[in-house]
Amino acid sequence: MAGFIVRPTHEHALLDLGELWRFRHLFTVLVWRTLKVRYQQTAIGIAWAVLQPLLLAFVFTVIFGLLVQMPTDRGQPYPVFTLSGLLVWQFVAQSFQQATGSVVANSHLVTRIYFPRLLLPLAAITAALFDLLCVLGLMAVFMAWYGVAPSIGVLCFVPAVLLAAITVLGLALWLGALYVPYRDVGHLLPFMTQIWMFICPVFYPLFLLPPKYTLIYALNPIVVSVQTSRWAFAGGEPPALSMVAVSCAVAALLLVSGLWFFRRHEGRFADLV
Amino acid sequence: MSAPALRVSGLGKQYAVNELRHTGTLGARLWSIVRPPPENPALPRSIWALQDVSFEVAPGEVFGVIGRNGSGKSTLLKILARITVPSAGQAELAGRVGALLEVGTGFHPDLSGRENILLSGAILGMTPAEIRAKESAIIEFSGVGRFIDTPVKHYSSGMFMRLAFAVSAHLLCEIMLVDEVLAVGDTGFQEKCKAKIAEVAQAGGTVIFTSHDMAAVERLCRRVLVLSEGRVAYLGEAKAGIAEYWKRVLA
Numbered sequence: 001m002a003g004f005i006v007r008p009t010h011e012h013a014l015l016d017l018g019e020l021w022r023f024r025h026l027f028t029v030l031v032w033r034t035l036k037v038r039y040q041q042t043a044i045g046i047a048w049a050v051l052q053p054l055l056l057a058f059v060f061t062v063i064f065g066l067l068v069q070m071p072t073d074r075g076q077p078y079p080v081f082t083l084s085g086l087l088v089w090q091f092v093a094q095s096f097q098q099a100t101g102s103v104v105a106n107s108h109l110v111t112r113i114y115f116p117r118l119l120l121p122l123a124a125i126t127a128a129l130f131d132l133l134c135v136l137g138l139m140a141v142f143m144a145w146y147g148v149a150p151s152i153g154v155l156c157f158v159p160a161v162l163l164a165a166i167t168v169l170g171l172a173l174w175l176g177a178l179y180v181p182y183r184d185v186g187h188l189l190p191f192m193t194q195i196w197m198f199i200c201p202v203f204y205p206l207f208l209l210p211p212k213y214t215l216i217y218a219l220n221p222i223v224v225s226v227q228t229s230r231w232a233f234a235g236g237e238p239p240a241l242s243m244v245a246v247s248c249a250v251a252a253l254l255l256v257s258g259l260w261f262f263r264r265h266e267g268r269f270a271d272l273v
Numbered sequence: 274m275s276a277p278a279l280r281v282s283g284l285g286k287q288y289a290v291n292e293l294r295h296t297g298t299l300g301a302r303l304w305s306i307v308r309p310p311p312e313n314p315a316l317p318r319s320i321w322a323l324q325d326v327s328f329e330v331a332p333g334e335v336f337g338v339i340g341r342n343g344s345g346k347s348t349l350l351k352i353l354a355r356i357t358v359p360s361a362g363q364a365e366l367a368g369r370v371g372a373l374l375e376v377g378t379g380f381h382p383d384l385s386g387r388e389n390i391l392l393s394g395a396i397l398g399m400t401p402a403e404i405r406a407k408e409s410a411i412i413e414f415s416g417v418g419r420f421i422d423t424p425v426k427h428y429s430s431g432m433f434m435r436l437a438f439a440v441s442a443h444l445l446c447e448i449m450l451v452d453e454v455l456a457v458g459d460t461g462f463q464e465k466c467k468a469k470i471a472e473v474a475q476a477g478g479t480v481i482f483t484s485h486d487m488a489a490v491e492r493l494c495r496r497v498l499v500l501s502e503g504r505v506a507y508l509g510e511a512k513a514g515i516a517e518y519w520k521r522v523l524a
């Protein structure tokens with residue numbers, strides 16, 4: 001029998017993989033519910049996942065490509081250039097907002113039933129991955145249209161998305177736990193997301209930045225993720241290895257500290273939410 | 274006597290009054306460092322919603338927890354269900370715990386009845402295979418019939434409650450926590466619920482349940498715990514416990 005003891009303070013393992021595995025069915029169902037509810041009762045359904053980045057790419061192309069005459073890494077067509085950035089960025093923006101709000105949004109579950117609370121941000125990020133897959137299809141259409149071939153960087157795309165997901169999870173664990181007692185986070189969230197996009201090379205090329213600042217710039221791991229995507233699908237340059245190292249270190253630090261903070265506070269979510 | 278299914282010793286739960294007032298904005302917190310708010314002597318800084326509660330429940334027993342509103346019944350069940358951590362003491366639970374704290378937990382209005390059975394079953398810890406095996410029994414028990422593929426937001430509140438309880442009643446666990454569900458539905462449905470509780474106990478399961486329906490408590494439980502202001506007022510035979518309850522309610 002799977003017995004257990006309830007005590008005031010648990011031994012806070014950073015991550016209880018055995019328990020997460022026991023709740024794997026709930027995880028699957030949470031992801032399925034998120035996707036099902038998001039696109040149910042909409043006229044065009046899952047097409048929204050593609051339409052949003054498509055419209056953004058169009059707006060960016062008009063403003064930055066045509067009006068500002070923004071340069072691109074190797075002079076590749078601006079729409080392909082910016083969509084390769086939006087591919088990663090849309091995933092980051094969506095998963096960051098959903099994962100950070102996940103505990104509060106599911107307060108009806110948190111106050112009534114036990115499960116590892118970590119499942120909530122994890123499910124939000126996983127659901128956002130499905131949208132990323134859809135946008136990948138749009139990326140292929142753009143590449144075919146503008147005659148851009150994928151590079152060897154394609155092999156690094158999955159690790160780059162993983163890096164982005166880890167960064168988002170780490171941040172969402174911190175902010176998601178803070179969101180429970182402090183609803184201020186809800187007001188900050190859209191604003192933070194907006195600022196975050198400006199410090200990622202989504203609509204401008206990485207080389208515009210003075211070279212001596214690139215390592216500081218790489219403190220934001222999404223920079224490396226975006227640059228890898230651009231290298232893979234839009235004929236861009238690969239990110240420098242030193243930048244990759246800095247980004248991976250930051251992402252790992254965010255994840256470990258986020259898990260620690262979240263685990264420390266999850267026992268009292270139900271009292272505060 | 275065999276090993277208890279549930280052993281609670283010295284359990285307590287303390288709430289800071291500030292938390293209950295929901296004034297915890299980050300700004301207020303920072304401001305209070307600069308200028309601490311005046312102490313209100315009429316308001317205690319914290320209250321014990323539950324204090325020094327100890328009892329044991331044997332496997333196969335239906336155990337009642339009764340008391341007035343605010344006596345700590347729901348807090349006790351929330352701790353046993355691991356929804357919130359206790360501030361003192363501990364509880365040992367031997368087996369899978371199924372909490373039925375409020376019916377409809379996890380139901381999503383936009384999903385159909387059938388989809389909500391899957392969702393709700395997973396939330397209560399069942400595997401998809403277990404849920405599929407019980408699906409027709411759940412639909413039968415709920416009496417929702419042909420509306421099972423309609424989104425539950427179009428259900429009447431009675432249908433919604435019945436389907437929600439039907440899922441919970443079919444979950445597989447050794448210890449079942451039931452909070453006030455007997456207040457749901459018409460008399461016929463309530464009878465079904467009571468029969469289900471007795472059935473779980475007969476199959477060797479342990480049921481901890483709270484209710485204000487003393488007739489049901491007397492019929493289902495051999496022993497009860499009476500709580501008053503978070504403390505144990507009585508622990509023992511159901512009949513004497515119910516007398517104690519009435520004394521406190523009418524006082």
